[in-house]
Amino acid sequence: MTETIDAATQNRGFEPARRAEALIEALPYIQQFRGAIVVIKFGGNAMVDAQLSTTFAEDIVLLRSVGLKPVVVHGGGPQIGELLTKLGKESEFRDGLRVTDAETLDVARMVLVGKVGRDIVGSINVHGAYAVGLSGEDGGLILAKARDAALGFVGDVVEVRPNIIERLLAEDMIPVVSTIGSDESGQAYNINADTVAGALAGALHAEKVVYLTDVPGLLTDIADPASIVARTTVPELEALIADGTVAGGMIPKVRACIDAVTAGAKSAHMLDGRVPHVLLLELFTNAGIGTMILPQPSPDSEDSP
Secondary structure, three states: OOOOOOHHHHHOOOOHHHHHHHHHHHHHHHHHHOOOEEEEEEOOHHHHOHHHHHHHHHHHHHHHHOOOEEEEEEOOHHHHHHHHHHOOOOOOEEOOEEOEOHHHHHHHHHHHHHHHHHHHHHHHHOOOOOEEEEEOOHHHOEEEEEOOHHHEOEEEEEEEOOHHHHHHHHOOOEEEEEOEEEOOOOOEEEEOHHHHHHHHHHHHOOOEEEEEEOOOOOEOOOOOHHHEOOEEEHHHHHHHHHOOOOOOOHHHHHHHHHHHHHHOOOOEEEEEOOOOOHHHHHHHOOOOOOEEEEOOOOOOHHHOO
């Protein structure tokens, strides 16, 4: 009996011709990036939305399956705040950073390493035993120092020692990194996830570092989605910060991108984590999506994925 594809199925984009075109479009990108390290910072709405978390895990496993080496770095600010509230502890913020006393640090470690990290590992490992969870304290991965005594145990990255990540990647595993670092005495610090992703990408000389955010990318007018900058460079970003075009909450994200490519990553990408499969759209399609940041302009940058 001959089966036919009904019109409703075709309208959903499942007809063979369109599927084949998508695969053919992805092929040169898959070939180019085979064996490349890609650091992905996962956070924001995508982390707390069950469906987006599922599609994120699928994307990460697909990247591994076609020969890339993904490394996931995650935050967990909303989850930390939620648990602190349940415990009756009020959060205090200074310049957008949570003041972290010893009790708050214990909660942050519990949430990031014991809950959020485990959830991400579990969602990836539904598709195979690929993911391994660790924190910046493991194997001396992230050497940290206090940012400001007034903030308590909020840290900055002093050095990344990526040996443990490199060993996991050599075994085709997917590292999932919680952003707790420690100093030489063993004192732990909670570190901004954007900062850790950039520092880790630089230390690994990653092909790309990808920030999944709650905005479509870098906007020159935060109120106008059409003002998105598709491609830019570190000098151009520095100029946008200097003239005030990039301001407020966008500055830390842009600084993380600048630091990543300055430290050794080949490119940084700001993507809207609220879009399902946004990683695949950026990495494996001609149009791309979001904002791509390069160290310097290059003659062939317009043709480079």
